[in-house]
Amino acid sequence: MQKLLPCGQIEVDPELMDAVVTRVHRHNLSLPYWAAREHAYLSSDDNDRFSALDMLNHTTFRELGFADLLTRIWDEMLIDVPQRPRLRLAPARVAGQEGAELYVREHLRTVILRVRADRFEQVESLSLFLRREFLHIADMYDSDFGYRPNLVIPDDLAWMKKALAERYRILWDTVVDGRLLRWNLAPADVKPSRWRDFARTFDVLGNECRPAFEWWFIHSSPCHSVLSEFARSPLESWMRQHTLRHEPAVEVYDGTV
Numbered sequence: 001m002q003k004l005l006p007c008g009q010i011e012v013d014p015e016l017m018d019a020v021v022t023r024v025h026r027h028n029l030s031l032p033y034w035a036a037r038e039h040a041y042l043s044s045d046d047n048d049r050f051s052a053l054d055m056l057n058h059t060t061f062r063e064l065g066f067a068d069l070l071t072r073i074w075d076e077m078l079i080d081v082p083q084r085p086r087l088r089l090a091p092a093r094v095a096g097q098e099g100a101e102l103y104v105r106e107h108l109r110t111v112i113l114r115v116r117a118d119r120f121e122q123v124e125s126l127s128l129f130l131r132r133e134f135l136h137i138a139d140m141y142d143s144d145f146g147y148r149p150n151l152v153i154p155d156d157l158a159w160m161k162k163a164l165a166e167r168y169r170i171l172w173d174t175v176v177d178g179r180l181l182r183w184n185l186a187p188a189d190v191k192p193s194r195w196r197d198f199a200r201t202f203d204v205l206g207n208e209c210r211p212a213f214e215w216w217f218i219h220s221s222p223c224h225s226v227l228s229e230f231a232r233s234p235l236e237s238w239m240r241q242h243t244l245r246h247e248p249a250v251e252v253y254d255g256t257v
Contacts, residue, residue: 010070017057018092019117024064033060066120074128077134081141087108092116100133100140111137131185135176139222144225167231170201171216175227178217191217196253202234212238 023035033056061067070089078084092098092114102115108213113133114161119126177194180186198213204213212234230237 009084010074012061012070012088013088013090014054016089016115016117017061020066020120021057021060021064023117024120025060028203038234064205069123069127069255070130075131077131078138078141081138082087083141085137085141087137088112089113100130100136109141111140113137114195125208126184128180128190131180131250132173132176135180139172139176140169144221144223148224164231167234168227170197171227171231172211172222174198174216175222179220182218182220189221205238207240208235211242215241224249 025031036056040049040056043049043052063112074087086109089111090112093116095116097114098116100111100205115129119129138230139145146233174197177186177190181188181190194217195210195213198216199209202209202212
């Protein structure tokens, strides 16, 4: 059974909730939580036992402040989204599995956000992670962004599918972190960290890599098509943008002396 949090739009997978609560409390075995958990296990009926554990974990999750944290940041990042999706938090085993996935089925949209339970041990780190992922979700539901679940990859670049997806992810992450830093919702060290990822991923830009990074980092209105184009052809796309930005003004002679 999924447990709805107060905003009615967020569900937490019971496996994740159990892992979070037990991990946060694991250093203090004298807490009442452990006695209540042991008591729940005494039930001989499987349904009663699982129901009691779910209720205990749900209550403890709220008491730890995680329900309020999730709903506050959700409201903060999706303030401009008129019809918000349903969010489901699911467990991630390793860091590479973390992140938001968008599933579109006709008129029903559900975002699954995979997260490791150990993130909940550091509230500041967790808050930054949530803001990043929730801002990605806000972009997904911005009609001007024009999100599509899959990249359009030409046949001649099919062999680069994984690399192009990584480029797109790093580029989008750069734009997200730039906005969070300008809004004072991210620490200053996110910029050098993001620059390292960008420089490694877009080394094909050569000497233009740093100017391109700076341009994307201050980009306030990203869109899926432009991100996709840059991911497919970073050098050509950047040089075209660079030429347009530096093209000299053309004087038109009006016939007067």
